[in-house]
Structure formats: C-alpha cells, structure tokens
Amino acid sequence: MTDSPSTAPWRLLAHPLRSRILAHLRLHGGATAAELARALGTNTGVTSYHARVLADAGLLEDTGLGDGRSRVWAAAEEDEERAVDTSVAVSTIDDADDLADALWLAHDLVDHHAQRMHGWVDAQVSWPLVWQEECGLDDREVLVDETQLAALRAELGAVLDRYRRRGAGTPGARRVSAVVALTPLPR
Numbered sequence: 001m002t003d004s005p006s007t008a009p010w011r012l013l014a015h016p017l018r019s020r021i022l023a024h025l026r027l028h029g030g031a032t033a034a035e036l037a038r039a040l041g042t043n044t045g046v047t048s049y050h051a052r053v054l055a056d057a058g059l060l061e062d063t064g065l066g067d068g069r070s071r072v073w074a075a076a077e078e079d080e081e082r083a084v085d086t087s088v089a090v091s092t093i094d095d096a097d098d099l100a101d102a103l104w105l106a107h108d109l110v111d112h113h114a115q116r117m118h119g120w121v122d123a124q125v126s127w128p129l130v131w132q133e134e135c136g137l138d139d140r141e142v143l144v145d146e147t148q149l150a151a152l153r154a155e156l157g158a159v160l161d162r163y164r165r166r167g168a169g170t171p172g173a174r175r176v177s178a179v180v181a182l183t184p185l186p187r
Contacts (some may be wrong), residue, residue, distance in 0.1 A: 012057050014101035018050050030074040031061050113179050156180050
C-alpha cells in the first residue's frame with residue numbers, strides 16, 4: 001500500500017497501528033507520539049510516522065500544543081465541510097488485496113467496538129444509575145425493504161448528527177459512542 005495523498009482514507013486506516021491511533025485519540029483526546037506509543041505498546045518513531053500519515057490525509061491534526069520537539073496530535077474535528085469519508089463500499093472493490101484490506105478494516109472496527117462494550121459491561125456498576133440504565137446494548141429487529149433500509153440508515157445518522165455536540169458546555173455531559181450496525185438476519 002502506498003501512502004500517497006491520493007490514497008483513499010479507508011486504505012490508510014487498513015493498518016492496525018493507524019486505526020488504533022485514531023481510535024485512541026477520538027476516545028482520550030490529544031496526545032504526543034510518545035504518549036500514544038506507551039498507550040498502544042509500540043515505539044515513538046513508528047507512532048510519529050503513522051500520525052503524520054494520518055494528518056496528511058486529514059484524519060489527525062497538530063493541535064499546536066507541543067513543546068517544539070514533539071507535536072500533540074488530535075483526531076481532526078469532523079464537520080460537514082471538512083469531513084473525511086473513511087467508509088468503504090466493498091461492492092465497488094475489484095482488487096483482491098484492496099478487498100482483503102477493506103474486510104480487515106471492517107473486522108478491526110467490530111473488534112474495537114466489542115472491546116469498548118466489554119469494558120462498559122465490566123465498569124457500569126461504578127457509574128451513576130442513570131448512566132447504567134441508559135447506556136448499553138439495544139438490540140431490535142425491524143422489517144424493511146431496500147428503500148426503507150436506506151431511509152432507516154439516513155434517519156439514524158441524522159439523529160446522531162443532531163446530538164453530536166448537543167451537550168457542549170453542559171455540566172456533567174459525557175461523550176458516548178453510538179454504534180449503528182444494520183445487519184441482515186438469515187432468512
């Protein structure tokens with residue numbers, strides 16, 4: 001895989017360290033390459049290189065908070081004008097290596113969210129009651145045709161977009177992760 005600016009953003013994330021760097025920064029906020037290396041169990045040079053690749057693609061940004069020798073990286077703010085599309089439509093991929101990378105990235109994302117949910121299951125008893133009651137899994141089946149499926153996905157995305165920054169400035173507000181996984185069931 002090349003690391004040229006023309007490389008699709010999802011291809012850049014089809015690397016275990018890059019996907020973990022981005023996930024860590026989204027969850028924990030800004031960090032230097034050394035801090036990321038310690039958190040992710042790697043070395044600073046490799047972490048710094050991959051952070052620069054992600055920054056060149058618009059997925060990370062230098063916060064300007066570094067001390068001159070080290071940068072403090074943060075996940076790029078997502079807004080509609082600057083949003084980097086990291087989604088992948090496997091139906092459009094005809095190269096076997098690209099398909100393998102896309103499938104690896106999808107599995108890695110599922111594993112990442114599964115680890116986060118396992119962490120919540122173990123930690124929830126230490127949270128205030130309202131957080132225990134409102135967070136967690138909600139598994140529902142719906143019956144839709146193809147047109148309704150597209151509308152459902154768009155509507156769920158619109159709801160999440162409306163809440164993206166709703167708690168900003170509110171005491172007690174916490175970031176939560178909402179994972180939407182529309183998955184067809186066996187017939």
